[in-house]
Every structure is written in structure tokens, then in C-alpha cells.
Amino acid sequence: MNNEEWKSKLTPEQYYILREKGTERPFTGALLMNKDKGIYNCAGCGSELFTDEMKFDSHCGWPSFDKEIAGGKINRIIDKTHGMIRTEITCANCGGHLGHIFDDGPTETSERYCVNSISLAFVPVQSENISEEIILGGGCFWCVEAVYLNLKGVLKVESGYSGGHVKNPAYREVCNGTTGHAEVIKLTYNPAILTLQNILKVFFTVHDPTTLNRQGNDVGTQYRSVIYFKSEAQQQTSMDIINQLNKEKVFANSIVTEVKAFETFYKAEEDHQNYYNLHKSEAYCQIIISPKLEKLKKVFKESLL
Numbered sequence: 001m002n003n004e005e006w007k008s009k010l011t012p013e014q015y016y017i018l019r020e021k022g023t024e025r026p027f028t029g030a031l032l033m034n035k036d037k038g039i040y041n042c043a044g045c046g047s048e049l050f051t052d053e054m055k056f057d058s059h060c061g062w063p064s065f066d067k068e069i070a071g072g073k074i075n076r077i078i079d080k081t082h083g084m085i086r087t088e089i090t091c092a093n094c095g096g097h098l099g100h101i102f103d104d105g106p107t108e109t110s111e112r113y114c115v116n117s118i119s120l121a122f123v124p125v126q127s128e129n130i131s132e133e134i135i136l137g138g139g140c141f142w143c144v145e146a147v148y149l150n151l152k153g154v155l156k157v158e159s160g161y162s163g164g165h166v167k168n169p170a171y172r173e174v175c176n177g178t179t180g181h182a183e184v185i186k187l188t189y190n191p192a193i194l195t196l197q198n199i200l201k202v203f204f205t206v207h208d209p210t211t212l213n214r215q216g217n218d219v220g221t222q223y224r225s226v227i228y229f230k231s232e233a234q235q236q237t238s239m240d241i242i243n244q245l246n247k248e249k250v251f252a253n254s255i256v257t258e259v260k261a262f263e264t265f266y267k268a269e270e271d272h273q274n275y276y277n278l279h280k281s282e283a284y285c286q287i288i289i290s291p292k293l294e295k296l297k298k299v300f301k302e303s304l305l
């Protein structure tokens with residue numbers, strides 16, 4: 001969009017802040033004191049940036065957040081204007097100026113996203129049930145995690161281990177296949193934006209659910225295809241989709257995906273989190289993960305991404 005188009009789309013105040021990197025006067029923003037449940041979107045393009053759970057009262061005069069919605073939706077840029085060195089934050093989708101980020105936050109992330117109210121569009125969520133979780137295993141967790149980080153409505157993706165008998169397993173133990181655990185992701189999502197049906201359609205698009213204890217060259221029970229549900233509704237939806245895929249013979253062989261009640265999830269070591277985005281240039285990512293993301297884009301086009 002060029003400047004003229006932005007001018008016609010945005011109010012003059014929004015244009016000044018989002019496109020000319022302006023700053024609203026402190027303690028004047030409409031969202032400063034907002035404590036309602038919902039999602040904070042970019043006012044320029046609607047990209048989801050923060051949830052109400054990430055907001056805190058920083059007393060600095062602007063809405064403040066300690067985290068962002070997963071998936072690289074916010075860019076960080078060094079800003080040397082006004083005789084200071086600061087880190088500007090912008091919307092990764094439309095480039096709109098949001099504010100700045102500082103490392104003096106009071107929560108465990110130590111981050112303070114200081115954002116103009118005018119840069120944000122708040123979408124309240126009616127239901128109290130703003131987020132749900134499900135555990136999915138479809139081979140190497142790096143690959144599954146990378147796929148879900150790209151979906152609208154995904155709030156958090158954590159790689160870890162589930163379904164086994166060893167407490168607090170280490171990556172190396174799980175790789176040996178002796179812990180009973182599968183490599184899984186714990187997906188936190190907003191069901192008002194991303195339905196479980198769509199989550200599972202993506203799941204069955206990006207891995208092979210018909211090979212027992214195996215994904216490609218990765219062989220072992222740790223690579224089994226699993227869904228660990230947290231509610232009867234999730235169990236029902238999972239079984240319905242599997243039955244439908246089997247009935248329509250979408251795959252040459254029957255689906256062997258395990259569908260079981262969730263018991264425990266152990267988060268994997270930090271260096272296994274967000275692996276793809278941090279190691280894009282590695283051969284494994286290029287060979288295994290990039291084609292999955294391409295396939296996902298082809299199948300779902302703009303509808304989920």
C-alpha cells in the first residue's frame with residue numbers, strides 16, 4: 001500500500017503514528033486502562049499482536065505488554081532518533097509503527113512492549129474461554145512447531161515430550177526411544193479464531209499418519225503420530241476427522257494416529273524451542289521443514305495463515 005492509500009484507509013491520527021512513527025501523548029490512549037479479555041490487533045492491517053493476558057500496568061503512560069503472540073508478527077529495529085538508542089517495534093505484516101521495546105519489564109520475560117493505543121485495534125472476546133490447549137505429535141517436534149507458528153489464532157507453541165513413563169526426560173534420552181515419550185508440541189490457541197478442525201486438518205497435511213512409529217527417515221516410538229486431548233469435545237473432533245479421512249481414503253493406508261487423554265507434558269530444553277526460525281539455514285530445516293511450509297501454503301492459501 002502506498003502513502004496515499006494508507007491516508008485514505010487510516011484516520012489522520014493513525015496515519016501519523018503508524019506511518020510517520022509518531023507517539024501519542026502519555027496517559028491519553030484509549031486502551032491504556034483496558035482490562036477486557038480479547039486480542040490486540042495491528043490497527044493498520046489487523047494482524048494479531050498481543051492478548052489481554054500479556055498486558056500489564058507499567059505506569060509509563062502507554063499500553064504495555066510483556067510478550068507477543070507467537071510467530072514473528074513483530075519486528076525489532078534499532079532506532080537512533082532523538083539522541084537515544086532504542087529498539088523500535090513494528091508490525092511485521094504492514095510495517096506500521098507500534099512503539100518501542102525495553103528490557104526493564106517486571107515479569108519473567110523482562111520485556112516491556114510500550115505501544116501506542118492508536119497503533120492497536122482491540123477485539124474483545126465474548127467467551128471466557130479465550131484459549132485451549134492440545135498436544136500433537138507428528139515426528140520431529142521442530143517441524144511440527146514450525147508449521148503451527150504460522151497459523152492465525154495460535155497463541156503459543158512449545159516443543160516437548162509426552163506419553164511416556166520417565167519424569168523430566170532429556171532430549172537425548174527421548175531420542176534413544178527408551179522413555180516411552182513422543183516428541184510433541186503443546187499448542188495454545190484461540191478457538192474463536194482457529195478451530196480444532198482446522199488445527200487437525202493442518203496436522204494431517206504436514207505429516208504421514210499412516211506410518212507406525214516413523215516419519216520419513218526418523219524411526220522410533222518417539223516419532224509416533226499422536227493426539228493427546230484435554231476434553232471430550234477434542235476427542236470427538238479428532239475421531240470424527242480420522243474416520244472421515246479413512247472413509248474418503250485420503251491416504252493409501254489406514255491412519256495409525258494414537259488418540260489418548262492427555263496426562264503430562266514436559267517442555268523440551270530451551271535450544272529446542274523455535275528451532276526452525278533460529279536455524280533456517282541448516283540443511284535439515286531446508287530439506288524437512290521448508291517443503292512442509294510450502295505445502296501448507298498451497299493447501300490452505302490465505303485462509304489460515
Ligand SMILES: [Zn+2]
Nearest residue numbers: 042045091094
Ligand atoms: Zn500491521
